[in-house]
Amino acid sequence: MAQVRTSHLTWDSFKCNVLDELDADLALCIGDSYQRCDGKIVGSLNSEDNPFFHNAKHVFRYTDPDDWATAFDEMSEHWRAFSHIPGNWLGPIKTPVPHVGSGGLNTFFRWFLFQNLKTIESYDQIIITRSDYFWVKPHPKLDLEHIWVPNGEFHGGICDRHMVIPSKFLDQALNISSKLHPIRHLDQLHTFISSRPWATNWMLNNESFIFFMYAMLGVLPHIGFFPQKMFTVTDPTLSGQNGVNNAHPKYPGMLIRYPDELDDAEKNDDNLVTWPWSINHSHLSRHGMFQGTLR
Numbered sequence: 001m002a003q004v005r006t007s008h009l010t011w012d013s014f015k016c017n018v019l020d021e022l023d024a025d026l027a028l029c030i031g032d033s034y035q036r037c038d039g040k041i042v043g044s045l046n047s048e049d050n051p052f053f054h055n056a057k058h059v060f061r062y063t064d065p066d067d068w069a070t071a072f073d074e075m076s077e078h079w080r081a082f083s084h085i086p087g088n089w090l091g092p093i094k095t096p097v098p099h100v101g102s103g104g105l106n107t108f109f110r111w112f113l114f115q116n117l118k119t120i121e122s123y124d125q126i127i128i129t130r131s132d133y134f135w136v137k138p139h140p141k142l143d144l145e146h147i148w149v150p151n152g153e154f155h156g157g158i159c160d161r162h163m164v165i166p167s168k169f170l171d172q173a174l175n176i177s178s179k180l181h182p183i184r185h186l187d188q189l190h191t192f193i194s195s196r197p198w199a200t201n202w203m204l205n206n207e208s209f210i211f212f213m214y215a216m217l218g219v220l221p222h223i224g225f226f227p228q229k230m231f232t233v234t235d236p237t238l239s240g241q242n243g244v245n246n247a248h249p250k251y252p253g254m255l256i257r258y259p260d261e262l263d264d265a266e267k268n269d270d271n272l273v274t275w276p277w278s279i280n281h282s283h284l285s286r287h288g289m290f291q292g293t294l295r
Contacts, residue, residue, distance in 0.1 A: 001029055002109045006132040007050040009233055009254045017135035017229070019055070024127065027058035027120075029113040031105070052131055060116040067094040068104060072177075075111045081182040085189065087204035103206035106160050107177050114174040126170060128163040130232070134254065136265050137229040146224035146274060147173050152264045154292030156199050156281050157211030158223065161232070169222060176213040185216060198282045198290065225277070225294055227269040231261035244287065260285045 019026060053059070065071050072079050072093065080096060088101025110128070117126065124144060142148045148164035165173045192212050193203060214220050233254040234245060243257030256262050263286075278295045285291035 001113070001128060001130060002031055002105050004028060004030060004048075004050065004052045004131045005238075006233060006235055006254075007052050009235065010132060010134050011051040013135040013230075014131070014133065015051070015055070017138045018127070018129070021138045022127075022141065025057040025123070026052070026055050027060065027113075028052060028056045029060045029109055029116065031062055031064045031109075058116075058120055060113065062109070062112050068108065069093040069095045071108055072104065075108055076177045076180055078181050079177065081186060082180065082189065085193070085204055087202050089204045089206050089209045101205075103160075103209075106206045107209065110174040111177050114170060117170065122167060124167060126165045126167065128165065128174075130161055132232050132234060132257075133162070133230040134233045134251065135230040139229060140226050140270070140272075142224070142226060142272075144168075145222075147219065147222055148224045148226050150228045150230075150264075151225035151273060151294055152228040152291075153258060153260055153285075153289070154279055154281060154294075155207040155290060156196065156202070156205060156292070157207030157209065158214070158279075160206045160210055162230075164226075169219070172214075172217055172219050172222075176210065176217065179217065180213070185213075188212075188216065196281065221275045223275070223277075225273040227267065227271060228261060228264035231265050232257040258289075259287050260289065260291050 018024065062071065072090070079090075083090060083093070083097045083099075086099075088099060088103040089107070090099040090104040091101030093099050093104060113128070125142075127139075142164050144166040147166070147169050149159045150162055152159060163173065189204075189212060192208075193199075196208075199208065214223065232243065233251070234243070234257055236247075236253075236255050244259055245255040245257055246259055248256050248262070273294060279292050280295060281290065281292045283291060283293040
């Protein structure tokens with residue numbers, strides 16, 4: 001989704017533990033080829049001469065606009081009614097209210113993927129993931145009755161980095177932005193934000209926006225959680241990547257962006273969690289992040 005990066009660090013683990021393990025086809029749903037942070041170019045043009053491009057059966061590309069607000073207008077006719085709400089959930093739009101970060105790109109590219117999936121052959125299951133995951137264990141084979149996300153970092157909502165979606169849930173899971181409506185959701189969204197004072201430093205992020213919309217659309221009972229099998233990495237020479245970015249002797253040549261992911265991935269855990277469940281979103285991890293914990 002959105003970008004292809006760190007292929008030299010992650011491709012072998014991805015191919016072995018995801019593509020080959022699941023006998024899956026690979027699609028790239030991306031913007032231009034530049035490395036970006038908070039909407040700004042931070043790296044040189046990425047070569048498409050890498051194994052993610054070489055092995056992709058489908059490539060869906062959206063050229064990055066000067067202001068992502070124009071792309072959001074394609075996605076939703078109502079989003080501007082919510083643009084005053086602070087947080088990185090609409091980053092990096094410039095108008096009508098500037099937002100920092102890049103959380104909004106995740107929302108946009110999920111919608112963009114949903115539009116493009118209509119043009120290709122049908123699949124039983126779609127896995128939304130990212131190229132900078134380093135996989136330490138095989139991806140589990142999961143049923144078609146749930147939308148599956150990792151039981152790892154929640155950050156006020158549910159994980160937006162990886163999701164396994166049966167085809168029957170694609171509309172509810174990917175197309176949430178087009179369902180956002182001021183009459184039905186604006187008051188509820190303000191109430192949702194005010195109910196979590198511990199999160200006022202970000203107000204609304206992509207994880208909490210997904211959680212809110214899934215609650216509004218009745219999707220939460222269909223969510224299941226599988227144990228973390230991977231963690232996000234970056235190249236030590238690449239600037240502008242948020243996270244802790246720690247070196248680890250077991251994984252030379254890369255930086256660990258979120259140490260909690262690594263801790264969870266290395267646990268000996270194969271338990272699946274399905275409804276009923278609840279999340280303590282105010283739980284702090286040992287690394288001092290609002291990781292949350294599943295109950």
